[in-house]
Amino acid sequence: MHLPILTYMSTILPVASGKGGTGKTVLSGNLGVALARKGKKTILIDLDLGGANLHTCLGIRNDRPGIGDYIYKHVQSLSEIIYNTPVQNLFFIPGDVLLPGTANLDYGTKKKIIRNIQNLDADYIILDLGSGTSFNIIDFFLISPAGIIVTTTETTAILNAYSFLKTVIFRMLYRSFPSKSEERKMIYSFITNRIEGKSISFHDLINTILYINPGSGTTAMETFKKIFPKMVINMGTSNSDIEIGGKLKIIVRQNLGLKIHYIGYLPRSKxxxxxxxxxxxxxxxxxxxxxxxxxxxxxEKVISDGLIPPPVLYESDEDLEELREQINLK
Ligand SMILES: Nc1ncnc2c1ncn2[C@@H]1O[C@H](COP(=O)(O)OP(=O)(O)OP(=O)(O)O)[C@@H](O)[C@H]1O
Ligand SMILES: [Mg+2]
Structure with a gap:
């Protein structure tokens, strides 16, 4: 079993949301510009496969090869499709606008993209992801222990952000153990057999694993502690909206046992x-x-957070591909 070899040079910031249209692209583009203007070498990657539009936010034409060309093997490495932008220190890897239809990445290609991203050289690498909780998106999110989840103040967006976090935790715990292991089976059965309407207690799951195998339980607990997602509330219109982030943080801590970092609020802006x-x-x-x-x-918050090493996870193997169709965590 091979554990991934990781380089810790760049801070990778995947930007995700459960619901579409919460402002991931607007945030990714502008955060990239802000970091670059502070002298940080930053690479923006449009990883919204099937819906790539980050270039519009940056004022860049979409006539150059991008991730689609990498997926279809027209280029061998992501370093061949990194472009300068009008902003000093800011670089851009376009998505698949020229070669669409790549949303259903196969497992091997996803793995290659992740390795290539981990080998890029920059202070910050921002990944503008698609919306939803497909395992491809979750695995891109899990490249980093401190990815950014963007939600609006709309109830559906908040619920979807919460579901996104649950799927992240499940996937992370699952990938803490090797393919075909008893622990993976236990985690899968815990998720699929939960009583309808009852919230998932990952604490109960970890306690069960601990009871059956203390070593594995400790592994699960340690993995859990290593993830610290950031949360941004976007398109707020009132002071009470600012507080939603703090409330969500408490609910996630109480119900899922996960610490999240509420890094801020972006106003609705004309x-x-x-x-x-x-x-x-x-x-x-x-x-x-x-x-x-x-x-x-x-x-500034992102910079002061520094570099947090990611949890070392096993690859997601063929058994997960089967599960993708079967599991609905919402
Ligand atoms: N703070 C804001 N104030 C006003 N409009 C905003 C704000 N943030 C985003 N928008 C607008 O909301 C819409 C969705 O934003 P954006 O495309 O960034 O969301 P997204 O999460 O990337 O969407 P998708 O899931 O489709 O990728 C866009 O029209 C954008 O201009
Ligand atoms: Mg987008």
Whole structure:
């Protein structure tokens, strides 16, 4: 069994959400610009396969090879499709706009993309992911222990963010153990046999594993402690919206036993529409706006968090491909 060999040089920031349209792309683009403007070499990667549109936020034309070309083997390495942007220190890897239809990545290609990302050289690598809880998206999210989840204040978006976190925990615990292991079977059966309507207690699961095999239980517990996702509330309109992040943090801690880091709040901003029309990130177009100031705060939080080493997980193997169809954690 091979554990992945990881390099810890770059801080990788996957940006995800349960629900679509919460602002992942707007956040990824503007956070990338903010980090670059602070002198950090930053690579933005459009990993929303099937829905790539990060270039529109940056004012970059979509006429160059991107991830689609890598998937279809027209280029051998991601380093061949990294482009300069108008912003110093900011680089961009386009998505699959020119070669769409790659949303259902096969397992081997996903693994190759992840390895290639881990070998890129930058201070920050931001991954603009697609929405939802497919295992491809979750595995991209789990490249880092401290990916960013973006939600709006809408109830459905918050519930979807919560479901996203549950799937992340499940997947992470599952990948803490080798393929075909008893522990994987136990975790799978725990998830699929839970009583309908009852919230999943990962604590109970870990206690069960501990009881059956103390060594494995400790492994599960240690893995659990190593993940610390960041949360951003976007498109807020009132002061009470700011507090939603804090409340969600408490609920996640109480119900799922997971610590999340609420790094901030982005206001609903009319400058966003203007920035898309003008093909310039808000952070450049309206640096004095409340939105840009909030992005600036997020960038400072990201920098002060430093580099957190990721949990070492086993590869997801063929048995997970079968599970993908069967499991619905919502
Ligand atoms: N803070 C904001 N204020 C106003 N409009 C916003 C804000 N954030 C995002 N938007 C708008 O909301 C829409 C969705 O944003 P965006 O495309 O960034 O979301 P997404 O999560 O990347 O969507 P998808 O799931 O489709 O990839 C866009 O029209 C964007 O301009
Ligand atoms: Mg998007």
């Amino acid at each position: 400058e966003i529409t203007l920035s898309i029309i003008q093909r310039q990130p808000v952070y450049m177009l309206s640096p004095g706006s409340l939105f840009s100031k909030s992005i600036n705060n997020l960038a």
